[in-house]
Amino acid sequence: MIPRRQPLNLTTPAERTQYATLHGDFVNTTNAIAEHEAWHASHGSGNDAHFLFWHRYFIRRLEDFLGAQAAERWEPIPYWPSNTPIPSEL
DSSP: OOOOOOBGGGSOHHHHHHHHHHHHHHHHHSSHHHHHHHHHHHHTTOOSHHHHHHHHHHHHHHHHHHHHTTOGGGOSOOBOOTTSOOOTTO
8 A cells, every 4th residue: 555645744853853854865865856957957837647747756865765774764754734834844
């Protein structure tokens, strides 16, 4: 069974800080941002199936990184409900 994404707003501030730190480590130790920018530079804002496929790949890379950091707790990556503010830790 595929695990369900959990709402980030139900985690503690300390857990959100841990997640933010790991996410920052991913950004700072991979070329993910440059790849993301390059994809959009060549495909535009993305309004077709390629957009969804590529972004799923991008998210999977983050999840693989989290697993490699023994942070499986954050797989799949959490979400925040759109009707709540983004947590300050992020």
